[in-house]
Amino acid sequence: MRVVTLSATYGTAGSHIGPAVAERLGVPFVDRAIPGAVAQELGCTLEEALAHDDRAEHGLGRLLSGAMRLPTVTFGGVDMYVPGVLPHAPEEFVRHTERVLIETAREQGGVFLGRAGAVVLADHPGALHVRLDAPVQRRVRQTATLGELTEREARKIIEDNDRARTAYVRHFYRADPADPRLYHLVVDSAAIPVAVCVDLIVTAAEALA
Numbered sequence: 116m117r118v119v120t121l122s123a124t125y126g127t128a129g130s131h132i133g134p135a136v137a138e139r140l141g142v143p144f145v146d147r148a149i150p151g152a153v154a155q156e157l158g159c160t161l162e163e164a165l166a167h168d169d170r171a172e173h174g175l176g177r178l179l180s181g182a183m184r185l186p187t188v189t190f191g192g193v194d195m196y197v198p199g200v201l202p203h204a205p206e207e208f209v210r211h212t213e214r215v216l217i218e219t220a221r222e223q224g225g226v227f228l229g230r231a232g233a234v235v236l237a238d239h240p241g242a243l244h245v246r247l248d249a250p251v252q253r254r255v256r257q258t259a260t261l262g263e264l265t266e267r268e269a270r271k272i273i274e275d276n277d278r279a280r281t282a283y284v285r286h287f288y289r290a291d292p293a294d295p296r297l298y299h300l301v302v303d304s305a306a307i308p309v310a311v312c313v314d315l316i317v318t319a320a321e322a323l324a
Contacts, residue, residue: 116224117142118242119320120232122292125276126254126269127247127304128312129228135313137226140320145216145225209287229280233297234288241324245316246298249305257305299323 117140123129130146137144213235219225220239227236233244249257251273259269284292295301300319304312 116220117320117324118220118224118236118239119226119316120236120242120244121226121228121247122231122233122245122298123228123247123304124249124254124280125273126258127249128257128309129247129304131309132247132304132312132316133226133228135309136316136320139313139317140224140226142224142226143219144228145219146228206287231284231288231290231292233292234284234290237297243300243316243320243323244298245319246293246295246301247304247312248293248301249303253303253305 119136119140121129121133121136123132133146134144212230216227216230216232216235217239220227220236220242233246236242237244251270254273255266255269258264258273259266262269262272264272281292284290290297300316302312302315307315
């Protein structure tokens with residue numbers, strides 16, 4: 116069963132490339148199902164699981180990136196994002212997310228977007244680890260065009276997302292998601308057309324497996 120992890124900075128078409136690669140390889144695209152599975156395992160609401168997710172709009176990475184700028188903010192501050200008292204620690208959500216990734220990869224394979232997949236599945240036999248990235252200005256132009264935004268608005272979205280996702284990986288895994296040593300393939304998907312990126316990743320996944 117094919118396993119591909121995708122680490123994608125904002126504006127590099129990860130949510131388009133991932134499903135296309137999964138379809139070509141005949142495996143599921145594993146993204147939004149992860150917080151649902153974590154919520155079921157922990158017996159919490161989907162909203163609470165999303166508050167601790169790497170890729171969610173108001174996920175844990177946002178808190179962590181804020182904590183990096185304000186050292187006095189601790190994990191207790193997660194309540195700023197979720198009303199009421201949370202019964203589960205952030206680390207518990209991360210551990211369950213890891214288990215969902217590992218078990219899904221083992222049982223059915225898949226293309227996994229985000230959530231430090233290259234680190235969590237680093238030892239999975241035959242897994243291909245891919246980084247989608249591009250210079251910020253190119254990502255800004257692409258995001259502004261596709262989202263009908265001003266470049267200033269697009270840059271703010273990109274900076275916020277990059278900071279949050281980097282904070283998540285650095286905090287829990289002491290790793291830099293931009294480190295090319297984590298990946299077999301690094302692709303500038305803001306310059307190379309999506310269809311070509313899909314071809315490259317599929318070819319690499321088949322060769323590695």
